Amino acid sequence: MKIAFTKPGLPAKGVAVVLVYADKALSASAMALDKTMKGGLKAAIGASTFTGAAGQVLTVYVPAGSGLQRALLVGMGKPADVTFLKAREAGGRICHTLAKAGTAATVCVDVGKGSALTADAMAAEMGMGATLRAYRFDKYRTKEKSENKPTLTSLSMAVDGAVKARKSFAALSAIADGIKTTRDVVSEPPNILYPETYAREAKKLAKLGVKVEVLGEAEMTKLGMGALLGVGQGSRRESKMVVMQWMGASGNTRSKAKNAKGPIAIVGKGVTFDTGGISIKPAGGMEDMKWDMGGSGVVIGLMKALAGRKAKVDVVGVAGMVENMPDGNAQRPGDIVTSMSGQTIEVINTDAEGRLVLADALWYTKERFKPSAMINLATLTGAIIISLGDEYAGLFSNNDDLSKKLFDAGMETGEKVWRMPMNESYDKAINSDAADMRNIGGGRGAGSITAAQFLQRFVGDVPWAHLDIAGVTWSKRDAPFIPKGATAFGVQMLERMIATHYEK
16 A cells, blocks of 8 residues: 655545544544535534544545545544554554545644644654554465455545655654564464574565674584574474674774774564474464564564664664474473573473573673673563563563663553563572573462573673563454554564664
8 A cells, every 4th residue: 555645635536534633623624624515524423422532433425526435534632642653543543444445545634733743743653554554464365355355545645744744754664664574574374484484584684784694503503502502403494593783873883993882782582483392382372383483573673674764873683593393302301401601501391492592692692792782572471471461561671771761662652561570589490400590480470580580691781671572472453553463562662762762
């Protein structure tokens, strides 16, 4: 679907979309449309429960001969409450409501009195929301009926300041491309997406100027990554580690400069399919484990977004890619592996594999890049779903300032995080009698916290945050600009945090 920006004014044909604010307050375009309909718009509102509250939509059929197919009223709530997130949600609702309109639509973007957003900013954000809501992962639907496919041909934003809105939307489109890439890789079936093919997808970022390196098992063996390699040893697929560098602030000079501040590092768990290994999962729902690589998908999507909009910031993305399978060579409960850090790990449960992957990925990132901050994302524990459901991701951190930056960015973008506790008592739960640590705690309680304590042993004194996104990576219901399926949770939040606090 094409998004365009045009000068203000009601369209002559197709669908006219007009905004209505709280308490049935018509925008300028809505008043103009009501006038041409001789009060028909107000009459339709009066005959309905539509009040202009945020989230409401109302379809109104226009008189024959007007040239228009119909009008769509979109509730925006109080003008002062319209944030960029609310504008994105409105754009998503417009796209969803008109998905099968079979024609073009024009959104007349008029801000209400007291609005915090300018009209051009609102238009760009609404275009972003529509773009994200229009996403479909349908490449394998070979016999889908035509009536089920979207037919909305284009969405034009009629706005004062169309040139400025178009420029803002270009940057947002780069972010949307990153989000769509994350959704794509998370949605792919595991017979298509496995470490080798996944690394190949990541290498496509080189076209945008990202430096991409792929480490195979031979290189990781030399580095001593026994924790990561142990997870993948039962699979016929070779494990990989992908290292992506976007040096948008310093080019290639950062490593040469004295006292140079290290990059922001984003590290992701990339388990392309997780059977649980020898500690095999129940069969019911195991097909969902194709998205156990969701954390790494966010890393790749974020790197694409930053490079796409030429962000003036240095960011390193690292993704550990493995497949956890139960064959005769698979890792066993009771095995002891040596991580790249030299610390030994007793494997109690082979289904607690993501933390083993991240242990080596985090240590490698810390040692090689000396980051100023390090954030990892992982669909790590079912326990976080019990704690927070699908509303928040779990946030664990050794740094209050970094935690606040992530929390604030999450609230702004709708990708909300909630900080969970960490302390020495929880850390003792992963001590082992046979090795330096065990990969799970000793009981059923605090599973997400003990997993975070495990990861913390591989980050040193670097400001660090762990985001457990197990409950928010995949959605079984639609949201305003997120169709059900892969959500790409984390791309918007991290992009916003980086733009606000780290970009030049």
